[in-house]
Amino acid sequence: xxxxxxxxxxxxxxxxxxxxxxxxxxxxxxxxxxxxxxxxxxxxxxxxxxxxxxxxxxxxxxxxxxxxxxxxxxxxxxxxxxxxxxxxxxxxxxxxxxxxxxxxxxxxxxxxxxxxxxxxxxxxxxxxxxxxxxxxxxxxxxxxxxxxxxxxxxxxxxxxxxxxxxxxxxxxxxxxxxxxxxxxxxxxxxxxxxxxxxxxxxxxxxxxxxxxxxxxxxxxxxxxxxxxxxxxxxxxxxxxxxxxxxxxxxxxxxxxxxxxxxxxxxxxxxxxxxxxxxxxxxxxxxxxxxxxxxxxxxxxxxxxxxxxxxxxxxxxxxxxxxx
Numbered sequence: 001x002x003x004x005x006x007x008x009x010x011x012x013x014x015x016x017x018x019x020x021x022x023x024x025x026x027x028x029x030x031x032x033x034x035x036x037x038x039x040x041x042x043x044x045x046x047x048x049x050x051x052x053x054x055x056x057x058x059x060x061x062x063x064x065x066x067x068x069x070x071x072x073x074x075x076x077x078x079x080x081x082x083x084x085x086x087x088x089x090x091x092x093x094x095x096x097x098x099x100x101x102x103x104x105x106x107x108x109x110x111x112x113x114x115x116x117x118x119x120x121x122x123x124x125x126x127x128x129x130x131x132x133x134x135x136x137x138x139x140x141x142x143x144x145x146x147x148x149x150x151x152x153x154x155x156x157x158x159x160x161x162x163x164x165x166x167x168x169x170x171x172x173x174x175x176x177x178x179x180x181x182x183x184x185x186x187x188x189x190x191x192x193x194x195x196x197x198x199x200x201x202x203x204x205x206x207x208x209x210x211x212x213x214x215x216x217x218x219x220x221x222x223x224x225x226x227x228x229x230x231x232x233x234x235x236x237x238x239x240x241x242x243x244x245x246x247x248x249x250x251x252x253x254x255x256x257x258x259x260x261x262x263x264x265x266x267x268x269x270x271x272x273x274x275x276x277x278x279x280x281x282x283x284x285x286x287x288x289x290x291x292x293x294x295x296x297x298x299x300x301x302x303x304x305x306x307x308x309x310x311x312x313x314x315x316x317x318x319x320x321x322x323x
Contacts, residue, residue: 005195012111012198013294019202020287023209030210033203037211037272038163040203042171044268045134047193047200048110049175050186063125066250070129070258073244075140078104078237078262083148085229094152096226098145099282103270103289104233105144107133107168110197112260115297119304121256129261134172138164141273159277167272201268208271208287212280219281223288230288234296238263256304264293 008015023030082104090097108130116126142160149155179186209216216223241262245255271286 008198013291016205017291019205020209023206024213024216027210027213030206033207036203037207037275038167040200041268041272042167043200044197045168046171046175047197049172050179051190051193066125066254067128067132070261071132073241073258074108074262077240079144081236082233085233089229095279095282096285097152098149098278099274099285100229101149102145102274103265103267103286105141106266106270107137108261109264109266111294111297112264115260115301116257118301119256120253122253125254126257126261134168138169153278204268208275208283211275212283215281226285226288230285230292234263234289234293260297264297
């Protein structure tokens with residue numbers, strides 16, 4: 001079992017790409033799971049709730065300034081860049097514009113915590129930011145999506161809000177409740193939750209791509225442009241988040257956590273929302289974003305892992321203060 005977990009975790013971007021290709025080539029083979037997108041995603045948040053430790057929640061109280069700065073950078077920089085790219089490249093393709101905006105207005109992805117660990121970042125801070133992010137998402141995601149994407153295509157705030165409550169908040173709080181009420185049982189399951197989360201993620205990808213296969217085949221010419229836009233959507237917030245964190249005086253390990261928190265969004269959630277509320281085509285940017293952020297995240301984590309505690313030398317502001 002440990003060998004299987006290691007193989008899947010180490011090559012996660014490859015497996016997601018593999019699932020996407022298989023679902024595209026053989027969409028009929030996955031017709032039975034096309035309605036499982038929300039279930040798979042809800043399972044991921046359930047497992048997240050089951051693995052959250054009280055110490056991670058306490059971290060938000062112990063380091064409120066650092067947590068809030070990271071969350072603020074994510075909800076300003078990532079959203080601004082996503083909206084800018086959508087307006088610049090997809091003004092004439094409203095579904096793609098909406099999908100691109102959604103990919104930047106969802107909470108941070110759970111793999112941001114893993115990459116923070118591998119890169120020598122502050123894992124407790126990373127989880128605290130992700131937890132704060134997730135509880136903010138039911139309000140911020142529909143508000144921002146309706147405001148910015150509503151100019152391209154009708155977006156219902158309440159439909160998005162209720163869906164996020166059902167997919168994100170309800171499973172997350174259920175996981176927290178299960179851990180509190182059935183601690184010993186949950187502790188026995190915890191070693192398997194990363195693998196179960198990854199398998200649930202594969203179900204989401206298979207479901208989204210098999211649903212989008214026809215519209216993808218009709219718009220293959222747009223894929224290179226979407227890929228370039230997604231590359232900027234992921235890389236610019238990563239670099240910008242790290243630079244801002246360092247320039248305002250954050251410690252190196254905190255800045256590394258911010259880098260992944262800002263650059264890696266929960267694009268599985270974005271793809272699910274796009275598929276259920278817009279169209280299959282609008283889910284494509286989120287799926288490509290998923291592959292890109294995992295690949296870039298792994299590469300950057302490896303880069304920092306080799307550097308150890310040594311950070312990138314940057315000019316400091318006149319009066320830096322440690323966050």
